[in-house]
Amino acid sequence: MASKEEIMNQLKNEILSLQLKPGTMISETALSERFELSRTPIRDILKQLSQENYVDIYPKKGNIVSYIDLESVEQIIYLRSALEKEIMKGLAGNLSLKGVHELKHILAMQKDCISQEDESDHFLQLDDAFHEALFVLAGRGFLWNLIQQFNVHYIRYRKLHMLQQDKLTEIQKEHQLMADYIIQDERDKIDDLLHHHLRADIDSLYFQEHFSEYIKK
Amino acid sequence: MASKEEIMNQLKNEILSLQLKPGTMISETALSERFELSRTPIRDILKQLSQENYVDIYPKKGNIVSYIDLESVEQIIYLRSALEKEIMKGLAGNLSLKGVHELKHILAMQKDCISQEDESDHFLQLDDAFHEALFVLAGRGFLWNLIQQFNVHYIRYRKLHMLQQDKLTEIQKEHQLMADYIIQDERDKIDDLLHHHLRADIDSLYFQEHFSEYIKK
DNA sequence: TTAAGATTTGTTGTATACTAGTTTGTGAAA
DNA sequence: TTTCACAAACTAGTATACAACAAATCTTAA
Structure with a gap:
């Protein structure tokens, strides 16, 4: 077949x-x-x-x-956090006009997506698209692909996580901020923002309580 | 068999x-x-x-x-650089006494190793041991293992690289400095040191000229 | 001599039979 | 009724034969 x-x-x-x-x-x-x-x-x-x-x-x-391994999710988040801080600092103030447009385009699509109903899957794709764009613009597409190979747990975690409450608007706004900081070269604000953006709620117990059937013990 | x-x-x-x-x-x-x-x-x-x-x-x-892929080597170095900066900053000032002893022990062995002849392979192991110890002490052994899976090119690169000149003493001293910075909590000096430590000579053409038979074109 | 085509050889890709361990269900004995 | 033992029905692991394809070589004709 x-x-x-x-x-x-x-x-x-x-x-x-x-x-x-x-x-x-x-x-x-x-x-x-x-x-x-x-x-x-x-x-x-x-x-x-x-x-x-x-x-x-x-x-x-x-x-x-495989069951979702929350330990692995946390480690991947740490990895991405460290990497993206570095990447964003590298891009800050150095972003080409083409790059600026690309990011803004993705952000616009995310905004559209939010107004639709039941489009969390699509939004997830756009979320990835935004972060991937950052990697690629910094010449680190290689590392983006590398991380993808360990993303099974993280992807499923995010899917479930986004269902549980309407986080989409918040995420989109943070993306917006990230783009702004890069363009305006406000690199001192990057660390905190990224930390909050990626780490959101990984430590909360809500997830483990509500999706225990999916989780590795 | x-x-x-x-x-x-x-x-x-x-x-x-x-x-x-x-x-x-x-x-x-x-x-x-x-x-x-x-x-x-x-x-x-x-x-x-x-x-x-x-x-x-x-x-x-x-x-x-596989041929050694220098592009992949450079990307891995960037990855490790970003990660280890984060890790060292996390450890700075927070290192347990047991941790301090472990690092010092490895450093001492490295010093011994240098005085021997033709021990570059052994030194390479100790080099890894030092960096791995940092990961593990920070609770990031998971990520160390993850990176190892993409290290074929990097490991072979380092092996050839160490043959070409006697870098061992310099490396050992930098390790010493890294440990000091962590223990003394001088985190502002970490970025530059790590950058130099990991990136050493990746951009030089020496390697490509002398080991072209091993390299992916 | 050269060039083109057929042949041979070497490679991985696939199908299938067989091996061996694990689980499960059934039946007999306590 | 409960428990134990054993057989049957799964599972993946391995061996091996064969198919499909690629490349090199040899042959033959121009």
């Missing part, structure tokens, strides 16, 4: 979108039948998915969709 | 130590015969090695030991 690449992306999507819930067993034979492909290439796919933390392999027992 | 894990570590070692030179072809059948194991588990190993950039897979053509 499909190529390896396509199957992998589809599985990734189903996991990230939580259609496949953490803990769900996905056996080689089942996938093999579903996608009409023999077990060998399916094994390759599962191997890679496990390497990128989408799936946990329990030898001779089975493969399950 | 050996388990998958052992085979993987052995291959990793041979690649990192440059016994297996970049560009060398390593076919599944050859490995299969060498380790007396069938192709399927060997394929698993190669897949993982390629994921960690030890090996490049060319579909239907073959697998080769």
